Amino acid sequence: MQVELTSTTTSDGIKLHGIILEPETPRTDLTIDCMVMVHGSGANFYASPSNPRAEKFRDMGIPVALFNMRGHDVIAGHSGGHQVGNAWELLSETHLDQLAILDLLEERGYHKIGLMGSSLGAVRVVIGQAKNQDPRVAAVISLAPLRFSHEFYKDCEMKEMYLGYRKEAMRLVAEGEGETIMACDFPNPGAYFSAKVYLDRHCSEHYNICVDHANKLNVPLFIGTGSTEMHPRMLNAGRDMAESTKNNPAGVTWLHVEGGDHGLQNKDDEFFAALMEFLAARQPAAV
Numbered sequence: 001m002q003v004e005l006t007s008t009t010t011s012d013g014i015k016l017h018g019i020i021l022e023p024e025t026p027r028t029d030l031t032i033d034c035m036v037m038v039h040g041s042g043a044n045f046y047a048s049p050s051n052p053r054a055e056k057f058r059d060m061g062i063p064v065a066l067f068n069m070r071g072h073d074v075i076a077g078h079s080g081g082h083q084v085g086n087a088w089e090l091l092s093e094t095h096l097d098q099l100a101i102l103d104l105l106e107e108r109g110y111h112k113i114g115l116m117g118s119s120l121g122a123v124r125v126v127i128g129q130a131k132n133q134d135p136r137v138a139a140v141i142s143l144a145p146l147r148f149s150h151e152f153y154k155d156c157e158m159k160e161m162y163l164g165y166r167k168e169a170m171r172l173v174a175e176g177e178g179e180t181i182m183a184c185d186f187p188n189p190g191a192y193f194s195a196k197v198y199l200d201r202h203c204s205e206h207y208n209i210c211v212d213h214a215n216k217l218n219v220p221l222f223i224g225t226g227s228t229e230m231h232p233r234m235l236n237a238g239r240d241m242a243e244s245t246k247n248n249p250a251g252v253t254w255l256h257v258e259g260g261d262h263g264l265q266n267k268d269d270e271f272f273a274a275l276m277e278f279l280a281a282r283q284p285a286a287v
Contacts, residue, residue: 002020002021002022003019003020003021003022004019004020004022005017005018005019006018006019006020006104008067008100008101008103008104009080009100010070010080010096010097010099010100011096011099011100012080012082012093012096013079013080013081013082014070014079014080014082014084014096014097015079015080016067016068016069016070016097016100016101017045017067017068018045018065018066018067018068018101019045019046019065019066019067020063020064020065020066020108021054021055021057021058021063021064021065021066022058022063023058023059023060023061023062023063025061026061026062026063027060027061027062029280030062030279030280031112031114031138031139031220031279031280032062032112032113032114032138032139032279033063033110033111033112033113033138034062034063034064034065034105034110034112034113034114035057035062035063035064035065035113035114035116036064036065036066036067036098036101036102036105036113036114036115036116037050037051037053037054037057037064037065037066037116037117037118037121038067038069038098038115038116038117038118038121038124038125039066039068039069039072039117039118039120039121040117040118040119040120040121040122040144040263041071041086041119041120041188041191042073042074042086042191043072043073044068044072044073045066045067045068045072046066048066048118049118049263049265050118050121050143050263050265051066053268053272054066056272060276063110065101065104065105067097067101069089069094069097069121069124070082070084070089070093070094070096070097071084071085071086071088071089071091071094071120071124072084072085072086073085073086074086074087074191074192075087075088075181075192086120086191086192086193087181087192087193087194087197088194088197089197090197090200090201091123091124091127091200091201091206091207092127092200092206094124094127094128095127095128095129095131095132097124097128098115098124098125098128098129098132098134099132099134102132102134102136102137105136106136110136111136112136112138113136113137113138114137114138114139114140114141114279115128115129115137115139115140115141116140116141116143117141117142117143118143118144118263119143119144119145119146119262119263120146121143122142122143122144122145122146122209123142123145123146123148123207123209125140125141125142126140126142126145126209126213126214126217126221127207127209127213129217129219130213130214130216130217133216133218137219138219138220139219139220139221139222139278139279140217140219140220140221140222141221141222141224141275141278142209142214142221142222142223142224142241143222143223143224143263143264143271144224144225144226144229144234144262144263144264145209145210145223145225145234145237145238145241146187146233146234146237147208147209147210147232147233147234147235147236147237147240148187148201148202148204148205148206148207148208148209148233149205149208149210149211150166150202150203150204150205151205152208152232153186153187153202153203153232156232156235157232158186158232161185161186162186162187162202165182165184165186165198165202166198166199166202166203168182168195169182169193169195169196169198169199169203170195170199170203172195173195173196173199177195178194178195178196179194179195179196180194180195181193181194182194182195182198184198187202187231187232187233188233209237209241210237210240210241210244211240211244212244214241214244214245215244215245215247215248217245217248217250218248218249218250219250220248220250220251220252220253220278221245221248221250221251221252221253222252222253222255222274222275222278223238223241223242223252223253223254223255224238224254224255224257224264224271224274224275225237225238225239225254225255225256225257225260225264226256226257226259226260226261226262226263226264226266226267227256227257227258227259227260228259228260228261228262229260229261229262234262238254238256239254239256241254242254253274253278255270255271255274255275257270257271
C-alpha cells in the first residue's frame, strides 16, 4: 500500500494539493483504473464526509486520488493570483481543476479514470466532464447532486429567504461591491459567499445539472440519492437528472435508497454494492 501527498497546478495558475492512495495489487477487471473523489462545499481533500470511502476503494484494489478544488474550505487565501475558497468559486472554472488532476494521473499511468463527487462535488464532476469531454474519463459518479436553479428556488417553500438573499446580492453587485462576503442560510445553511458568486451560482440556471450539463455526458453516469434529501437544493434532483440523461448512449444508473441521507452515508453497503455493479457492467475501453 502506498500513500502519497502530491500537488498539481491548473492552467490558470492555481495549486491544488492532494493525496493518492494506491493498493498493493490494483484491480484490472473494472471499467476504471483510478477513482478521483471530489469534495463538496467548504470541504477539502483531508476533511470530507466521504473520505472514509477512499480507504474502502483502496482496500478493494482501486487507486484513489483526493484533491482540493479551487473552492476548497470557505475562504482559503490566494493561489496564482486568484482568491481561493467556496465563497469565491465560479463553477464555470471547475473543469480546469479536473484537467490538471487528470493530467497528473495520466503521467502516473492511469487512463480510465472515474470522477466521483458528492454534494457540490456531484455538480463539479458533471459540469467539468460535460465541458471537457475528456477521453481519459471512463465514468462519472454524481452522488447527492444539488439543484442550482433560480426558477426552482423562487417558487420553493423557502422562497422568501432565497429572494431576500438574492435582493441583497443584487444590491451589492449593482453598487460595485460584488466581492463583499454575505452570510447565508439558503441554499446552504451557515454558508458564506461573495455577492457575485451567490448570484452566479444560485440565482441563475448556469449550473442546473438537473436539466443541463448531465445530458451532454458521453460516458456512463451513476446517480446516487436518498429519500430523506428533502431540502429544495436536493429535492428530486437525482430523478430529474436521470430523466434528462435517459438518452445517454453510454448508459445511466440511478440509485435511490429509501431512508438514505445526503451522500448515502448511512447506506454505505447499498451504495458500494450498486456502484461496484455499475463499474463492472461494461468492458473497459481500449487504451
